[in-house]
Amino acid sequence: MISDILTFPLVRVRDINRNIVGKDVRTVYYVVTALRDLAVGFVSATYALFLLSKGLTILEMNLVNVFFMVGNFVFEIPTGVYADFFGRKKSVVIHGVLLGLSGLVYFFSNSFWYFVAAELLAALAYTFISGALDAWLADNVGENWVGRTDYIFSQGQVFSKVALIVGGMTGAYFGSLNLAYPWFLVFMSTTFMTLIAAMYMKNDSPTRAHLGVRSGVKQMMKIAKDSFSYGLGHPVVLWLIITTFVSFLAFQPLNMFWAPRFSAMAGGQVSVTGWVWAVMSAMMLAGSYLTRLYVKKRMVYWKIMILSVLLMAVPVLLSSVSPMFLVAVGFFVVHEVGRGIDRPMKISYINQYLPADKRATLLSFDSMVGKIAAALGLIGFGWLAQNSSFAVSWMVSGLMLLTLIPLYLQVKKKEENFS
Structure with a gap:
């Protein structure tokens, strides 16, 4: 407060208070964001190795x-409605409690169905915080920051990426001692995050005192109806949603099998996955930076998307046939640059064709399509890898990613016709 007064001696007291409020809210947002993603990072490099160490097959994993x-x-939809009706702070706190419980269940468990219970707790936890933390920031950041939240969100992404890298390397180290230890770190991190959120997040007023079952069902039906009618009826949006389905389908063997494959190629070392994870995160961050450059140069969206496809597919194919550890890892981390470009550009691309009153609904629909594709990809590629190898599943994934090129050319055609 003293520093604020010394820096701005001529502003009125109420303006100083606005600055302080905005600063406090931003600090809490950055801390909660970092702790949330630190927890994710702790198990990112060891997740698959942990499940396989418990005797699960590749398909079961x-x-x-x-x-x-x-x-x-x-x-996703019920928890989003909860946040709007009962308050974003409550949603963030519930997220921390549920994710901490999920970490404890994983730490003490040894069987498939206990792992399933932990995953369902984690899924519920992440849907509670999905959008709620960002909405809380936008609602409470203060008058001086209204319209400038994009800067805060971008800074939050920096904290997020650093936390993921630190968490991944730390989790890999503790995982080399015992693959269950990273799950206890998740519990510790989320407990601390929950305490910070409960004590320092400003209370926000819910928009309604009570949400009944009937109104919740009506809300979900309205979202589904709006999504299907507009999304499937708009030629450009429809084809972009199809690309979401294909890409999420193809990503699954890359998400799940990189750690066991590279750990095996490194002679069974667990700690090496932390370093690989750090480089992967850095390369994805580089892709996100390239995205900003492309946007500034006003490059055509479909051309950028095809470039991202090539940056993903070609390195994956080369990595899949590389028998040497460093070569395989080198090609694989390059594909993360393409993934760093892919999702933010896709969201920006599709947003051009979404009306403001349906935007959140349709983005939620696009996200749901991605989750359906991910579930199918996990099953299909799990079966393929179990009956062949991780490398074969990556080869199929790379070829599937290449099919996105004609799909984006189709998007270009639909854009021309739409115009």
């Missing part, structure tokens, strides 16, 4: 993750 995707699909 993927099926555990299918329950997470299904849980996300089922819980």
